[in-house]
Amino acid sequence: MSLLLTGGMGYIGSHTVVELISQQQDVVIFDNLTNSSPKVLDRLEEITGVRPHFVEGDICNKADLIKVFTDFEIDAVVHFAGLKAVGESNEVPLMYYQNNVSGSVNLFQVMGDFNVKNLVFSSSATVYGENNQSPLVETMPTSATNPYGQTKLMIENILFDLAKSDPNWSIINLRYFNPIGAHESGLIGENPSGIPNNLLPYVAQVAVGRLAQLSVFGDDYDTPDGTGVRDYIHVVDLAKGHVKALQKLTDISGCQAINLGTGNGTSVLEIIDAFARISEKTINYKIVPRRAGDIATVFANANLAKTVLNWQADLDLTTMITDTWRWQSKNPNGYE
Template sequence: MSAPSTVLVTGGAGFTGRHACAELLDHGYELIVVDDYSHSAPQVFAQVQRVAGRFVGAVYELDIRDRRALSAVFHRHAVDAVVHFAALKSVGTSTRIPVEYYDTNVGGTTALLRAMQDHGVHRLVFSSTCSVYGDAGHRPLDETTPARPTNPFAASKWACEQILADVCHRRPEYAVLCLRHFNPVGAHPSGLLGENQPGPPGRLMPYMAQVAAGRQDRLPVFGNDYPTPDGTAIRDYIHVMDTVEALRVALDHLGDEPGMRVYNLGRGEGNSVLDMVAEFSRTTGRDVPYEIVPRRPGDVAESVADARAATRDLGWRPTRDLESMCRDAWRSQQLRPNGYADSPQAPKRKEY
C-alpha cells in the first residue's frame, strides 16, 4: 500500500496535534482536522498556516463521540488514514473524574472506529502513552514491558490499545501503528505553536515557563520522596518536534504491513523534575522558584523509554536535546505570553 495522502487528524488543535499538522502539511499531506477545543483554541490554525505556508484543508468543531457529526466529515472527504490524538490527558485530573476519562477516551475511540468502518477507512496512527507501563521499575521500558496502568488516564489508553489490537486481529484489512509517547515538551522553533494558555498549565515545561515569566508564583513539585537520586520523579522528555517527525514517518510506513504495531517514542534518557528546573533556569537565565507539595495520585517514580524498535523499523531517532526543549518553550512563552486568546483565526476555507 502507498503512503496516505489525505489524513484526518482528531484533536489537531492540541499541543502535539498542532505540531503534527504543521509537520504533515510541510511534507505534502492534505489534512482534515476535527477538535472540540475543550483544551485548545481555533486560533492555533492561523499559526499552523504561518509555519507550514499552507492551509489545513478543512477544520470541524465537533466531539468525536458525536457519531453523526463525525460520519458527516468522512462522507464529505475521501480520507486515506486517521491520526487519533483526541483525548483527555491529565494523570491527576483522571483520578478525580475517571468516568469522564473513560467516556471520552474509550468512547471517542470506538465512535471513530465505527465511522472509519462505515466509510472504508482502515489505516490509523494512534497516539498512546508511556503511562500504560505504570510503575514498571527503573530500567528502560521496551514494548514488551507488561502494561500496569496506575491511573484512569493510562487505563483508558490501554483499553483503547486492546480494542485496536482486537480489531486488527479480527479484521485483516486494518493497519494500526500505536505510538506510546513519553513526555513531549518544547515547541516549534518559531515559537508560534507552543502550549501557552491563560490558566495554570497542567504540564511541567509550560508551568516553568509561566513561573519564569512571572505569571505564576512558583512551580509545584509533586513529591520529593521517590526512590530517585534527588527524590523527584524521573521522566523521559522528548522534543515535540522529534515526536511529530516520528508520527510523520509512521504514516509513511503505515502501509508496510497489516495488523497492529506498537512503538515507544522517547530519548532513552531520564531526567528528574529538579533536573529540568535546573536546565530551564540555565538555558533561559531565569529563576524558577518551586515548592514541594504532596505526590499526585497515579504518578510513578520513573519512566524512561527504550525506543530502539522505532529506530530499527521506522528509521527514526530523536535528535534534539534538553537545551533546545527549554529554549523553544521559552521562546513560545515570550512570543505569546497570554496564550492564543488574542491571536487571529486562520482564513476559513471550510467549516470552523
C-alpha cells in the same frame, strides 16, 4: 487523498500538522476546540503557507464523524482527540471513559464503515503502569494507575482486538513519553487550560510570571538528586515520529505498539536548573510530598522506533527548553 487528524488543533496535533504539510500531505483537522484555540489555524497557516482544512466536530458525535468522512476522501487517520489530565480523570472518571473510550469506538466504527483502516493512535507511556523497570520496552506487561491511563490502555486493547478480527487494519499505537518544547517559530506551543498538569508548562508559567511557584512532588526518590526522572522528548521529534508511522502503515498488517522517547532520563531539578539558566529567570519552587502513583524513574527503550520506523529523537534538552521559553515568552497568556 487526505489525512484526518482528530484533535489536530492541540499541542502535539498542531505540530504534526506542520510536519505533514512540509511533506506535501493534504491534512484535515477535526477538533471540538475543548482544549485548543481557533487561533491555531492562523498560526499553522503562518508557519506553513497552507491553511489546512478544519472541521469543528466531536468524536462523541457520530454524525460529525460521518460528515467529515463523507466530505473528504480520507486515506488514514491520526487519532489525537482525547481528554488528558490525570488529576481531572480521578475526579470525573466517567467523563474520561465516555469521551476517550466511547468517542474512540465511534471513530473506529465510522472508519470501518468507510473502509478507512489505516490508523496511528496517540497512546502514552502511562500504559506501562508502575511495576516495570526502565528502560521501558514494548513487550512489557501493561497496566494503569488512573482513569486517564486506563482509557489509553483500553483503546490500545480495543485496537489489538480490532486488528485480530480484520487483517485489513494497519494500526500503530505510539506510546509517548514526555513531550515538551515548541515550534522554533514560537507561534505554536503547549497551551494548557487552567493550571498546567505537566512540568514544563508549569515551569514556563512561573518563569513568565503567570504562576508564583512550582511544587516539586518529592525529593526522596532513589534518583541522583531525589527528584523524579522522566524521558523528555521534543514535540517536533514526536511529530516527525507520526510522519514516519503514517509512512510505515502500508507495510504493517495488524496492530503494533512503538515507544517514542529519547531513551534518556532527566530529573525535575535538572529541568528547573536548565530552564533558569536558559531563560535567565528565577524559578521559585518548593518541595512537597510525593503524589500517589508517581514513580521514581521512567524512560524509554526506543530501539523499536529506530528499527521499524527509521526514527530517532534528534533534538537535545537545551533545544527543548529554549523552544519552550521562546513560545511562552512570546505568548505569555498562550493563544489568548
